[in-house]
Amino acid sequence: MAERDKHNFSVKSFTLDENKFNEIEKSGYHIFRGYEPDIISKEDWIKAYNNGAMAKFNIPEYENTIKKIMEKQGKDVWYQEKELSYNDYNGQFEISLQGRVDGKWFSIRRKFYPSKTVEHSLFELDESLQGKGIAKELFRHLYSQYKNMGIKKIIIHANIDVGGYAWMKYGFTAKADQYDKLASFATMKAKNKYISNSNRDDFIEWLKQYKGKDIPIYKLADKEYAYGLLEHTEWNGFLDFENT
Numbered sequence: 001m002a003e004r005d006k007h008n009f010s011v012k013s014f015t016l017d018e019n020k021f022n023e024i025e026k027s028g029y030h031i032f033r034g035y036e037p038d039i040i041s042k043e044d045w046i047k048a049y050n051n052g053a054m055a056k057f058n059i060p061e062y063e064n065t066i067k068k069i070m071e072k073q074g075k076d077v078w079y080q081e082k083e084l085s086y087n088d089y090n091g092q093f094e095i096s097l098q099g100r101v102d103g104k105w106f107s108i109r110r111k112f113y114p115s116k117t118v119e120h121s122l123f124e125l126d127e128s129l130q131g132k133g134i135a136k137e138l139f140r141h142l143y144s145q146y147k148n149m150g151i152k153k154i155i156i157h158a159n160i161d162v163g164g165y166a167w168m169k170y171g172f173t174a175k176a177d178q179y180d181k182l183a184s185f186a187t188m189k190a191k192n193k194y195i196s197n198s199n200r201d202d203f204i205e206w207l208k209q210y211k212g213k214d215i216p217i218y219k220l221a222d223k224e225y226a227y228g229l230l231e232h233t234e235w236n237g238f239l240d241f242e243n244t
Contacts, residue, residue, distance in 0.1 A: 018042065032084070094111045156237055182233075185235075
């Protein structure tokens with residue numbers, strides 16, 4: 001069982017209306033509706049939300065979940081910036097949260113596309129907040145939200161904050177153009193003694209079958225060297241809900 005499927009959160013149904021819109025705005029969100037003279041009316045913005053790429057995404061529950069997760073790391077949790085935007089040209093929605101917990105910063109941004117694709121475009125944590133299970137717990141909540149929304153694909157950039165090893169455990173696939181990068185990681189990790197030379201050779205041999213194809217990196221979960229190979233690596237990938 002992939003990490004994403006463990007302890008799934010229960011997500012309440014959410015439909016945006018004028019009262020909820022006003023409540024969200026009063027809670028500190030800057031809701032972008034365009035520039036003069038092309039500002040989108042509140043009514044049209046709400047309609048676009050309920051019928052578009054972000055339909056059913058429970059904003060208050062998302063924000064409260066982040067706060068609860070962060071409260072485990074410190075008592076003083078506050079949001080410095082909250083933004084919600086809609087682009088009526090391409091139908092894209094974006095939600096962005098930046099804040100601090102006991103003075104330690106975090107920043108999270110998600111983009112939603114009409115193709116029922118969501119992009120984890122930014123997730124940055126103060127170094128002192130890393131390695132504490134924050135990303136894991138937040139992803140489990142988001143995964144439940146996405147399933148409720150009917151999302152088809154999640155796009156990620158595995159980075160040093162939320163390393164390639166974590167995304168492997170969640171069931172992600174690396175894009176085909178990441179082949180050379182992953183091979184280079186294996187060489188570098190063997191050179192620096194994070195994995196053995198035989199581990200490197202085993203991985204390179206496994207990787208060859210996916211030359212020119214998307215790479216199901218999640219299949220490495222049972223390899224003894226998976227952590228040493230993928231922790232603190234960068235690669236672009238995705239999770240396809242229709243094939244999980």
